Amino acid sequence: MICFSKEDIFLVTGASSGIGKEIALRLNSLGASVLANGRNEERLQKTKSMAAHPENFFLEARELTENIQELPLWVKNLKEKYGRLKGLISCAGVIADQPLQVLDESTGKKLFDVNYFAPVFLAKGFADRRVYASENASITFLASISAFLGEKAQTFYGASKAALIASAKTLSHELSPKVRVNCISPGPIDTEMTNRAVEIHGHSNISRCTLGIGNVKDVSALASFLVSHEARWITGQNYILDGGYI
Numbered sequence: 001m002i003c004f005s006k007e008d009i010f011l012v013t014g015a016s017s018g019i020g021k022e023i024a025l026r027l028n029s030l031g032a033s034v035l036a037n038g039r040n041e042e043r044l045q046k047t048k049s050m051a052a053h054p055e056n057f058f059l060e061a062r063e064l065t066e067n068i069q070e071l072p073l074w075v076k077n078l079k080e081k082y083g084r085l086k087g088l089i090s091c092a093g094v095i096a097d098q099p100l101q102v103l104d105e106s107t108g109k110k111l112f113d114v115n116y117f118a119p120v121f122l123a124k125g126f127a128d129r130r131v132y133a134s135e136n137a138s139i140t141f142l143a144s145i146s147a148f149l150g151e152k153a154q155t156f157y158g159a160s161k162a163a164l165i166a167s168a169k170t171l172s173h174e175l176s177p178k179v180r181v182n183c184i185s186p187g188p189i190d191t192e193m194t195n196r197a198v199e200i201h202g203h204s205n206i207s208r209c210t211l212g213i214g215n216v217k218d219v220s221a222l223a224s225f226l227v228s229h230e231a232r233w234i235t236g237q238n239y240i241l242d243g244g245y246i
């Protein structure tokens with residue numbers, strides 16, 4: 001069985017909603033300390049109110065796209081405040097469906113800031129040898145099957161996730177053997193992000209999942225395994241978790 005101690009400290013971004021929230025709560029219920037990041041403080045408080053061990057659940061609100069260059073320093077300061085970090089689980093992300101004819105540069109840049117540059121600069125901070133834990137440190141990025149599908153209107157979203165997967169592979173080589181680096185690429189998961197996309201487009205391709213739409217717990221189960229000792233020999237991988245979509 002997977003279990004952690006309160007000395008196992010995980011920084012989880014996107015912890016105010018959906019997948020990140022569920023990962024933060026699961027890790028905490030398995031005994032870990034969690035530094036929960038999001039922008040919306042009210043929603044972060046709500047996440048904490050659901051925590052099994054609220055005394056080991058800490059809120060660190062921050063807009064990740066402001067001063068991306070300074071994210072490594074922020075991560076280092078978190079280490080000074082809480083202790084060495086066992087893992088970074090980067091879940092914060094946004095989706096913006098735009099067909100080619102309405103693509104605009106500023107939407108693309110904003111999307112890449114959240115989905116690609118912020119995770120990479122958080123990883124840069126985590127990878128400082130004064131920051132990560134000596135045993136089984138890891139980085140897990142939430143990517144997406146959109147990196148592979150070529151879905152209509154996902155020129156930027158798919159590219160931002162494909163870029164993240166490519167960089168994760170590079171980082172896994174650069175940081176081995178001290179830090180393991182992996183990606184999870186979910187298909188449609190029942191979260192606000194998916195619901196918003198269905199609302200906007202009035203339809204979805206969820207019926208393509210032969211096992212039905214995914215639940216946030218399906219993702220948190222894999223994430224908690226990937227950051228545990230049981231996964232100590234796994235790095236540089238991208239796990240497609242899509243209920244049979246592809």
Ligand SMILES: NC(=O)c1ccc[n+]([C@@H]2O[C@H](COP(=O)([O-])OP(=O)(O)OC[C@H]3O[C@@H](n4cnc5c(N)ncnc54)[C@H](OP(=O)(O)O)[C@@H]3O)[C@@H](O)[C@H]2O)c1
Nearest residue numbers: 014016017018019038039040064092093144188189191193
């Ligand atoms: N849901 C799916 O079907 C699906 C499928 C494949 C991949 N994914 C990926 O999985 C991840 C989580 O998705 P989700 O469905 O859980 O999304 P979600 O429910 O919309 O939650 C997104 C989270 O990201 C945070 N966030 C967004 N922009 C931010 C910024 N600039 N700075 C700091 N935090 C920011 C939000 O914080 P606030 O609450 O403060 O806004 C929120 O906690 C994303 O990377 C997404 O691309 C999702």
